[in-house]
Amino acid sequence: MTAVTDTSSNEKPNEHHDHHGPAKGLMRWVLTTNHKDIGTMYLWFSFIMFLTGGAMAMVIRAELFQPGMQIVDPGFFNQMTTMHGLIMVFGAVMPAFVGLANWMIPLMIGAPDMALPRMNNWSFWILPFAAVMLVSTLFMEGGGPNFGWTFYAPLSTTYAPPSTTFFIFAIHMLGISSIMGAINIIATILNLRAPGMTMMKMPLFVWTWLITAYLLIAVMPVLAGAVTMMLMDIHFGTSFFNAGGGGDPVLFQHIFWFFGHPEVYIMILPSFGIVSAILPTFARKPLFGYTSMVYATASIAFLSFIVWAHHMFTVGIPLVGELFFMYATLLIAVPTGVKVFNWVTTMFRGAMTFETPMLFSIAFVVLFTIGGFSGLMLAIAPADFQYHDTYFVVAHFHYVLVPGAIFAIFAAVYYWLPKWTGHMYDETLGKTHFWMSFIGMNLTFFPMHFIGLAGMPRRIPDYALQFADFNMMASIGGFMFGTTQLLFLFIVIKCIRGGEKAKAESWEGAEGLEWSLPSPTPYHTFTTPPDVK
Amino acid sequence: MSEKDEAPVDLSRRTVIKTGLVAGGMFGFGFAMVPIYNVFCKVTGLNGKTDPNPYQYSAETAEVDTSRKIKVQFVATKNAEMSWDFKPSITEVEVHPGQVGELEFFARNPTGERMIGQAIPSVSPFQATNYLHKVECFCFTTQTLEAGEEKIMPLRIIVDQALPRHITKLTLSYTLFDVTTMGERTLPS
Numbered sequence: 001m002t003a004v005t006d007t008s009s010n011e012k013p014n015e016h017h018d019h020h021g022p023a024k025g026l027m028r029w030v031l032t033t034n035h036k037d038i039g040t041m042y043l044w045f046s047f048i049m050f051l052t053g054g055a056m057a058m059v060i061r062a063e064l065f066q067p068g069m070q071i072v073d074p075g076f077f078n079q080m081t082t083m084h085g086l087i088m089v090f091g092a093v094m095p096a097f098v099g100l101a102n103w104m105i106p107l108m109i110g111a112p113d114m115a116l117p118r119m120n121n122w123s124f125w126i127l128p129f130a131a132v133m134l135v136s137t138l139f140m141e142g143g144g145p146n147f148g149w150t151f152y153a154p155l156s157t158t159y160a161p162p163s164t165t166f167f168i169f170a171i172h173m174l175g176i177s178s179i180m181g182a183i184n185i186i187a188t189i190l191n192l193r194a195p196g197m198t199m200m201k202m203p204l205f206v207w208t209w210l211i212t213a214y215l216l217i218a219v220m221p222v223l224a225g226a227v228t229m230m231l232m233d234i235h236f237g238t239s240f241f242n243a244g245g246g247g248d249p250v251l252f253q254h255i256f257w258f259f260g261h262p263e264v265y266i267m268i269l270p271s272f273g274i275v276s277a278i279l280p281t282f283a284r285k286p287l288f289g290y291t292s293m294v295y296a297t298a299s300i301a302f303l304s305f306i307v308w309a310h311h312m313f314t315v316g317i318p319l320v321g322e323l324f325f326m327y328a329t330l331l332i333a334v335p336t337g338v339k340v341f342n343w344v345t346t347m348f349r350g351a352m353t354f355e356t357p358m359l360f361s362i363a364f365v366v367l368f369t370i371g372g373f374s375g376l377m378l379a380i381a382p383a384d385f386q387y388h389d390t391y392f393v394v395a396h397f398h399y400v401l402v403p404g405a406i407f408a409i410f411a412a413v414y415y416w417l418p419k420w421t422g423h424m425y426d427e428t429l430g431k432t433h434f435w436m437s438f439i440g441m442n443l444t445f446f447p448m449h450f451i452g453l454a455g456m457p458r459r460i461p462d463y464a465l466q467f468a469d470f471n472m473m474a475s476i477g478g479f480m481f482g483t484t485q486l487l488f489l490f491i492v493i494k495c496i497r498g499g500e501k502a503k504a505e506s507w508e509g510a511e512g513l514e515w516s517l518p519s520p521t522p523y524h525t526f527t528t529p530p531d532v533k
Numbered sequence: 534m535s536e537k538d539e540a541p542v543d544l545s546r547r548t549v550i551k552t553g554l555v556a557g558g559m560f561g562f563g564f565a566m567v568p569i570y571n572v573f574c575k576v577t578g579l580n581g582k583t584d585p586n587p588y589q590y591s592a593e594t595a596e597v598d599t600s601r602k603i604k605v606q607f608v609a610t611k612n613a614e615m616s617w618d619f620k621p622s623i624t625e626v627e628v629h630p631g632q633v634g635e636l637e638f639f640a641r642n643p644t645g646e647r648m649i650g651q652a653i654p655s656v657s658p659f660q661a662t663n664y665l666h667k668v669e670c671f672c673f674t675t676q677t678l679e680a681g682e683e684k685i686m687p688l689r690i691i692v693d694q695a696l697p698r699h700i701t702k703l704t705l706s707y708t709l710f711d712v713t714t715m716g717e718r719t720l721p722s
Contacts, residue, residue: 114544183552191544217556225563237715240567244612244651244710248580251570255563318579318659 021523030125033117034523035102038124040420042099043413043464045127047489049091050406052135054482056084061444061478063461064471075140077461078146079138085149089267090174091131093405097270098123098181100412101209103420105185107514107521108203110194110530115187123180130173137163148459153241153252157233164234168227175220182216185209194513196532200291205273205510207294211301212269215262218305223259226252250315257308265304268368268400269297271408272339275361278415279343281510282358283350289342296335303332313384322381329379333372340369355507356430360411363403363438371399374449389459392452398445402481403438410437410488417495418502422520425495433491436484443477563640581655583705585673588666590692597631598694601701605634605665605690607708615651615711617642617678621688630694638671638686638707642678649674651718652707661703664693672707675717 022028022037032038058081063071072080084232102120103484106113114120137144142161145151156164189210202210229240229252239245241252272293278288287293309317309325317325343365352358374396380389387393410433447470452458456467463471502519513532517525574580604627607621618641628634642648652672656662667673671686678684690705 081704116549181558183549183556186552187545187548190548217552218559221556221560222563222566225560225566229564229567239715243653243708245715246585246653246710248570248574248582250580251567254570255566258563258566316659318577 001468018508022117031121033113033121034115035117035120036420036521036523038114038120039099039101041124041125042095042102042126045124045131046092046096046099049087049095049131051485051489053084053087053092054485055342056080056087057478058482060084064288064463065475066472067463067465069462074461074462075143075146078148078459079144080396081459082145082148082151083135083138085249086134086145087131089149089263090171091127091134093267093401093409094178095127095266096409097209097212097405098185100205100270100274100409100416101185103183104412104416104514105188105206105209106192107419107517107525108206108512109189109192109197110513110526110532111188111192112524112527114184115192116184119180121183123177123184126173126177130170130177133166134170137161137166140166150256151230152256153230153233153249157230157241160234165231165289168231171227172224175224178216178220182213182220185213186217189213194526194529194532200294201532203273204276204287204290204293204297205270208269208297210275211297214267215266215269215301215304219259219262219266219397222255223263226255226259229255245425247254250312253312253315254308255444257311258305260311261308261387262301262304264400265300267405268334271295271364271368271405274408274412275343275364277410277512278361279346279365281415281507282355282361283347283352284509285350286511287474288345289338289340292338293342296338299335303328303335307332310379310381310384313381314388326379326381330376333376336372338366340372355414355427356425356434357411357415359431359434359438360407360414363434364407364411367403367407367442368400371396371401371404374399387452389457390403390452391456391458393460395445395448395452398448402441402445407437415507416514417492418483418506419514419517419519419521421496421499422434423495423499423501425491425499429487429491429494433484433487436487437481440477440479440481440484444474444481447471447473473501578656578659581657581659581662581706583654583656583662583665583667587670587673588668596694597629599629601629601698602629603692603700604695604702605633605692606702606704607636607638607688608704609638610706610708612708612710614663615650615709616644616707617648618683619650619652619667619707619709628690628692630692630696632691633668634690634692636688638688640671640678640686640709641674641682641683642681645680647677647679647713648674648711649677649713650713651710651712653710655706655708657701657704661696664696664700665703665705666693675712677717 022032029037031040057073060077063069063077102114105111140161140163144161144163145156145167147155152192189202189206229238233240233242239247241247241249243249259504276287276293305459307325307329308431309321310329312323313322340354347362353384374392378384378393378396414425414430451467451470454467456463504518506519516530568588574582604625605627607623609619609621611619618639620639622637622639626634626636640650652674654670656665668689668691670688676684676686
């Protein structure tokens with residue numbers, strides 16, 4: 001499949017059409033092979049998905065505002081938790097990072113475009129169709145997926161709604177899109193670097209994305225295999241996961257988490273790269289420990305393949321297995337600790353200023369570390385028996401995903417918006433967006449630690465009365481965080497339409513090839529490779 | 534890098550082929566995890582599944598170890614939506630390793646339709662899985678019951694003489710699944 005697109009796209013990079021701008025009208029966006037156009041489309045798509053998944057989170061928080069059943073029936077609540085997770089993971093966070101990679105990697109390594117521009121177009125345009133198919137399951141007979149974003153068999157096979165087949169094909173399409181995007185990124189980074197841009201001179205965003213891309217091509221096919229097995233169990237009478245036919249439902253969990261754990265690093269490694277670009281700029285000091293950052297990222301990626309069963313401590317794995325996966329998981333704290341140390345040391349005695357990208361980045365370092373610590377608690381196998389499937393887990397992964405992945409994406413957008421649009425965004429509104437998000441996010445997810453430790457199970461639409469106050473706090477925080485994102489939309493549109501002119505080097509002392517280009521960046525850049533010192 | 538002499542197009546083609554092969558290989562690996570998992574479980578007994586084939590006697594395994602007695606307990610569970618009555622005649626036997634333990638399971642189909650059931654065994658603790666042998670078991674094949682039919686199904690087990698000495702009690706649990714839509718068959722070994 002990829003070989004076919006490859007031959008067609010191969011003519012493209014040599015075919016110079018430097019001195020004209022984009023085509024006009026809708027077909028510009030449908031047919032474009034320009035990495036900036038495709039990056040922009042990825043980012044808008046991801047933002048639409050972010051609002052869609054966010055709206056579902058609002059339904060969840062509204063139902064949980066008070067104990068008892070008020071707004072939705074339990075079946076629909078299950079569909080909301082499932083779709084919220086799926087859309088945020090596959091629709092919002094992953095495409096946002098691919099969009100940033102499309103925009104920034106060619107600019108950072110001095111390449112004229114991505115290595116495979118037509119495949120790039122295709123990998124984007126699969127996404128809207130997959131997303132529409134996924135969301136449309138909500139309106140089908142029997143409703144949408146209701147088995148949790150982890151879609152454990154047999155909930156997702158024997159007991160699944162009929163729409164599950166559409167869900168499976170949507171996952172296939174999203175997977176194909178991610179794999180093609182990852183192959184494109186690897187080909188770009190390995191082959192299109194400007195002369196003098198050696199591997200160890202690459203910005204960390206490029207490094208973290210290279211490693212992320214390898215994770216993607218390694219585990220997205222495994223996910224595709226898992227959903228294919230589900231499809232066969234549902235329609236072709238096989239028994240991969242059906243115990244009655246000689247299969248094993250626990251096997252599903254092994255296959256899923258073999259994909260799933262690297263997947264959570266796919267959603268965080270590019271954030272590490274973003275924060276490693278922003279902190280030095282606003283601390284006005286070079287990044288501390290560049291080489292150790294590269295090796296730490298690679299170590300985290302490697303370890304992600306041998307820790308999957310820590311999601312399954314309670315399924316009945318033997319003691320030696322619990323211990324192996326516990327220690328392997330705890331080991332991840334070492335390279336992650338190296339990273340946090342380097343970020344803090346980068347800021348230490350720096351001449352710091354606190355523009356919006358910096359605020360989001362500092363919040364990233366602090367709050368991601370909190371999420372990391374709760375992850376360490378969950379990694380301790382004997383303790384996990386208490387935490388498993390409670391709100392403590394929900395608090396943990398939202399602490400690493402919201403102020404981790406999402407805040408880093410916000411930081412990246414604020415940081416590079418002047419480069420993309422040629423205008424500075426409204427700093428006051430940006431800071432408002434930050435503080436509202438920061439307070440809203442903490443108000444939502446911090447109390448979940450407490451109710452989780454006290455025993456409130458996740459994915460249940462009702463709860464015992466003693467959890468009422470903290471749930472109400474979480475809901476208020478959730479509404480606050482949700483509505484604040486409309487402000488973000490406003491800020492971005494305002495910045496596109498006008499504002500203070502941005503200089504080529506939009507931030508004083510910012511490092512990197514992208515700042516050698518004028519703002520906004522011309523439609524075609526680095527058609528002759530830059531000199532890298 | 535010596536590869537830099539080549540045109541970027543050729544380099545990209547090579548990268549695409551390599552990474553495409555990795556992706557294709559990992560898709561295959563996802564499926565390979567199924568037999569790997571099954572072999573791993575069979576060797577270690579981790580998922581408590583006993584050998585789906587009848588146990589074959591041999592001269593040395595026929596010797597009874599009268600120095601200890603093992604308590605074997607029986608549990609019968611029905612999977613969701615399985616409407617049969619299903620229970621063992623006795624809930625436990627005490628046997629010496631090597632000695633045959635015999636009992637029956639009772640099954641009745643109370644519905645008005647012909648149904649096929651499949652019992653899936655599971656041994657606890659899992660360390661004992663590979664030491665519990667079944668000479669005769671209704672779980673080796675599917676069981677078909679006509680409407681209202683009932684059936685006495687014999688079970689003959691042998692505890693292996695090599696069972697680790699710290700295990701004095703083990704549980705053999707059966708879960709009965711409704712496999713009417715899948716048809717009659719023998720479980721793959």
